[in-house]
Amino acid sequence: MGKITKKVVETALIKEKAYFLWDAGDASVKGFGVNITPGGKRTFVAQFRIGSGRAAKSKRVSIGGFGTWTVEQARERARELIREAEKGVDRQAVEQAAQNTLNAASAAAAKEHKLTRDLRLNRLAARFMREHVRVKRKPNTVDFYRHVIAAHILPALGKKDARAITRHDVAKLHNSLASTPAMANRVMTVLSAVYGWAEGIDLLPEGLRKPTFKLEKFREHAKERFLSVDELERLGAAIRQCETSGVAWQPNPAGKTKHAPKAENRFARIDPDAAAALRLLIFTGARLREILNLEWEFVDLERGLLRLRDSKTGPKTILLNPPARAVLAGLQRRGKFLFQGEGKDGNEQPRTDLKRPWKLVCKAAGIEGVRLHDLRHSFASVGAGDGHGLLIVGKLLGHTQASTTQRYAHLDADPLRKASDAIANKIAAAMGEASAEPVAEIIPLRREVK
Numbered sequence: 117m118g119k120i121t122k123k124v125v126e127t128a129l130i131k132e133k134a135y136f137l138w139d140a141g142d143a144s145v146k147g148f149g150v151n152i153t154p155g156g157k158r159t160f161v162a163q164f165r166i167g168s169g170r171a172a173k174s175k176r177v178s179i180g181g182f183g184t185w186t187v188e189q190a191r192e193r194a195r196e197l198i199r200e201a202e203k204g205v206d207r208q209a210v211e212q213a214a215q216n217t218l219n220a221a222s223a224a225a226a227k228e229h230k231l232t233r234d235l236r237l238n239r240l241a242a243r244f245m246r247e248h249v250r251v252k253r254k255p256n257t258v259d260f261y262r263h264v265i266a267a268h269i270l271p272a273l274g275k276k277d278a279r280a281i282t283r284h285d286v287a288k289l290h291n292s293l294a295s296t297p298a299m300a301n302r303v304m305t306v307l308s309a310v311y312g313w314a315e316g317i318d319l320l321p322e323g324l325r326k327p328t329f330k331l332e333k334f335r336e337h338a339k340e341r342f343l344s345v346d347e348l349e350r351l352g353a354a355i356r357q358c359e360t361s362g363v364a365w366q367p368n369p370a371g372k373t374k375h376a377p378k379a380e381n382r383f384a385r386i387d388p389d390a391a392a393a394l395r396l397l398i399f400t401g402a403r404l405r406e407i408l409n410l411e412w413e414f415v416d417l418e419r420g421l422l423r424l425r426d427s428k429t430g431p432k433t434i435l436l437n438p439p440a441r442a443v444l445a446g447l448q449r450r451g452k453f454l455f456q457g458e459g460k461d462g463n464e465q466p467r468t469d470l471k472r473p474w475k476l477v478c479k480a481a482g483i484e485g486v487r488l489h490d491l492r493h494s495f496a497s498v499g500a501g502d503g504h505g506l507l508i509v510g511k512l513l514g515h516t517q518a519s520t521t522q523r524y525a526h527l528d529a530d531p532l533r534k535a536s537d538a539i540a541n542k543i544a545a546a547m548g549e550a551s552a553e554p555v556a557e558i559i560p561l562r563r564e565v566k
Contacts, residue, residue: 120150120191125182128152136161139191148194150182158182160190162197167204175201177208235319237281237310238274241265243319244310256405264306268293273307278314279324286327290334297334304328341490342497347483351398354481358384358473359391363480389455390473392443397488399440401495404488406434409466410454417444 118124119141128137131154138149147163160179165172177197179190200207249261272289273281286307293300308328314320343351357363362383367376376382396407406424414423420441422434436444450456455467474488 120148120187122187125150125158125187128158130154130156142191145191145195145198147198148191150190151178160185160187160194162194164198164201166201166206168202175206235278236274237276237278238270240278240314240319241270241274241310244313248313260302261306261309264299264302265310268299268303269307269310278311279321281327283327283329283331287331290331294334298336301333301336304331304333341486341493343483343486343490343494347481347486348398348494350481350483351477354477354483355386355391355394357480358386358477359388360385363476384476386473386476389447389467390470392447393455393467393470394473394477394491395443396440397491398495399437399443400434401492401499402434403492404470406432408455408468408470411452412449412454413452415444415454417441 120137120139124137128150130152134151134153136149136151138147139145142148145162149161149163151157151159151161153159159181161176162179163174163176165174167173179185179193182190185193197207245258245262245265249258253261268289272292273285276285286304290300290304293303308326311320311326311328315324315326362385364379365382365384367382393407396402397404400407400422402422410422410424414425416423417436420436422436424432424434444454447454452464453466457465457467459465470488478484478486
C-alpha cells in the first residue's frame with residue numbers, strides 16, 4: 117500500500133470483514149492507517165509502541181472518522197502520537213486523564229450548582245445528616261436526629277424551599293406538637309442546627325435569618341423520679357425474685373389458652389446478665405449504654421475502676437464501690453463484652469437494651485412510672501440527700517458542667533439547714549429570745565436496704 121490520500125480512502129473497497137489500510141508513503145508516520153468496516157465506516161487510526169525494546173507496550177488508538185478529520189489532519193495527529201510514544205509518553209492517555217479530571221470537576225460543579233439552586237428542605241436535611249451528623253455525632257445522636265427529621269420536620273416542611281420557610285411556618289409546626297413539649301422543642305433545635313450548618317458552608321444566602329429566630333420554646337417539666345427507701349427495698353426483692361423463682365403470669369383469656377403451659381410452669385424470669393446490669397445501674401449511677409457497652413478490657417477490679425473509652429461526655433472513669441464490685445465478681449466472662457448481645461456474621465456486639473427485664477422487675481416490685489434512667493437520678497438523690505455535696509455527686513455521675521448537677525440542689529439540704537440554724541440562733545441570742553428547739557446535731561435514721 118502506498119500513501120493514503122483522500123481518493124484512496126473514498127474508493128477503498130467494502131469487504132465482509134473489517135480491514136486496515138496502512139500508510140507507506142511517509143516513514144515518520146509509520147503506523148498511520150485507516151480502518152474500513154463492512155458497513156462502510158472509515159476511521160483513521162495510529163498504531164505504535166510506547167518506549168523502545170521488546171518490553172515496549174503496543175497500542176492502537178482511534179483518531180477520528182473520515183469526513184470529520186481530513187487525511188492531512190489525521191496524519192499529523194498520528195505523527196504527534198508516534199513521536200511522543202517513542203519518548204515513552206502515551207499522549208492519548210495523558211490527554212484522556214486530563215479530560216476525565218475536567219469532566220469530574222464539571223460534574224461536581226454542576227451538582228453543586230443544582231443543589232445550591234434546589235434548596236428544598238428535604239435535600240438540605242439529607243446533606244446535613246450525610247455530611248455532618250453521621251460524621252461528627254455519636255450513633256445515638258444520629259438516630260435521634262434522623263427520627264426528629266423524618267417524623268416531624270419533613271412531613272410539614274420538607275418540600276418547601278429552605279430560603280422561603282418563615283417563622284410562621286415553624287411556629288405552626290411547633291404549636292402542633294404542644295401535647296409533647298419536649299419533642300416540640302427538640303424539633304426547633306434540630307431545625308436550627310440544619311440552618312446553622314447550611315449557613316456555615318455557604319449553602320444559604322448571607323444574612324438569611326433562621327426561621328427559628330426568637331421563637332419561644334415550651335416550658336418543659338424535668339422528669340425527675342427518685343426511688344424512696346421503701347421502693348429500693350421492693351426493687352431489690354423483685355430483682356432477686358425475677359432471676360430465681362420468677363413472676364407468675366396468666367394467659368390472655370381472649371387468646372388461645374388450650375395449649376398454654378400449666379399453672380406451675382407459668383413463671384417469667386430474667387437472665388443473670390440482666391439482673392447484674394440492673395444492679396450496676398443502681399449502684400453506680402451510670403448511664404444505660406455505659407453499662408451495656410462495657411468491655412472486660414476496661415474493667416479494673418483490683419483498683420475498683422471502670423475506664424470508659426467513650427460516653428456521652430467523652431472518656432470517663434467510674435468508681436466501683438463494694439456492691440458494684442461484688443456484682444462484677446459474680447459475672448462469667450463469655451466474650452469481649454460483659455453483657456454479650458447477638459452478633460451477626462460472627463461479630464461480637466453488646467446487649468442492646470433491658471426493656472423487657474426492667475418491665476418485669478417493675479411489675480414484681482409494684483413500681484410504676486420509673487424509667488431505667490431514673491436509677492441514675494436515684495443514685496444522685498441519695499448522694500445529695502446524705503450531704504455529700506453537689507460537686508462530689510457531679511463528679512461521680514461524670515457531669516462536665518456544674519449546672520447539670522443543680523437539679524439535685526433541693527435535696528442537698530444539710531448545709532443550708534446548718535447555716536439557717538446558726539444564723540437564727542445567733543440573732544435569737546442577741547434578742548434575748550429562746551430557741552424553740554435545743555441546738556443539737558440531728559442524725560436522721562435511714563432504713564438499711566438489704
